[in-house]
Amino acid sequence: MSTANERARMTDLALQEWGVVVGILAERGESWPDTDVTRWGPGVTAAMERTRALCAACSIVGATEAADIGRLADLYEARTRS
Known part of the structure; x- marks a missing residue:
């Protein structure tokens, strides 16, 4: 098991x-999840x-709070807003 x-x-x-x-994405005028991955x-x-x-x-x-893109994106938003 890992440490904290x-x-x-x-x-x-x-x-x-x-x-x-x-x-x-911001440079492209896009944001997550509103982006077209086929144009990346x-x-x-x-x-x-x-x-990933x-x-x-x-x-x-x-580290479950960052275990997938959805959770990571939410955590990023929460940390950048504060």
């Missing part, structure tokens, strides 16, 4: 990468793949 510090670090890494996705270029596609991998890792270590 490890879970927090994994969550932070996932949030950081999600910020990359959000930033690229390699940058946003790669960032989303990294985010980090979400999977979060799920494995027990």
Whole structure:
């Protein structure tokens, strides 16, 4: 089992990468989930793949608040609003 510090670090890494996705989408005039994934270029596609991998890792270590894209997006919004 992972420690609280490890879970927090994994969550932070996932949030950081999600910020990359959000930033690229914003540059395109889009936002999550209102985006057309069929029109994504390699940058946003790669960032989303990294985010999905980090979400999977979060799920494995027990960081449930970042265990999938939906939860991660909600957490990102909550943290960026405060």
